[in-house]
Amino acid sequence: MQALRNWEYYGMTESFTDLYERATRKESFSKLYEMIASRENILLAYRTMKSNKGSKTPGTDGRTIKDIENQAENELVEEIQTQLRNYRPKKVRRKLIEKDNGKWRPLGIPCILDRLIQQCFKQVLEPIAEAQFYNHSYGFRPLRSAHHAMARVQFLINQAAMHFVVDIDIQGFFDNVNHTLLMKQLWNIGDTGQTGFGVYLENAKS
Secondary structure, three states, rough: HHHHHHHHHHHHHHHHHHHHHHHHOOOOOOHHHHOOOOOHHHHHHHHHHHHOOHHHHHOOOOOOOHHHOOHHHHHHHHHHHHHHHOOOOOOOOHHHHHOOOOEEEEHHHHHHHHHHHHHHHHHHHHHHHOOOOOOOOOOOOOOOHHHHHHHHHHHHHHHOOOOOOOOOOOOOHHHHHHHHHHHHHHOOOOHHHHOOOOHHHHHHHH
């Protein structure tokens, strides 16, 4: 997959694998900030974002991926590292997207540099979280797809004689979920005190 090739290109495969393996052993984590703010992780985040159609959609500052494409790599890395030292995200642009049932779903569009910083955090925190997630959960997870879910269903039909599917949708989940409990769960992923993750969460709440 392209994601794996990108990890290898920027020399991050071994680092992400190590984070995952340590998380499976329930180890705590400290000093992840250095990895988050590393040149390789920032450039990997930028390359990942370039292939995302959403990167062409401007936030409240009007900038898109095209506005930073012409920057030299060193300049971009230095700009992100400088912002991370005292990170304060810009306001998020609100856009309403019409749903199939005629209702509207609010969508938040961060500014392009904030999205890049979010991706930097995601890349490092994801292997740690992945190691703790349920093995047979397939939605919005790296290296998994609907094909894996279908294969699991077929296995259960053939091996366990299960023939019923229960479809459940929590209406307005993120509007109604207890954010205090959600944030507490995020805080419990490793030792956030020295990772920079704590700063990120505090800014996310404001």
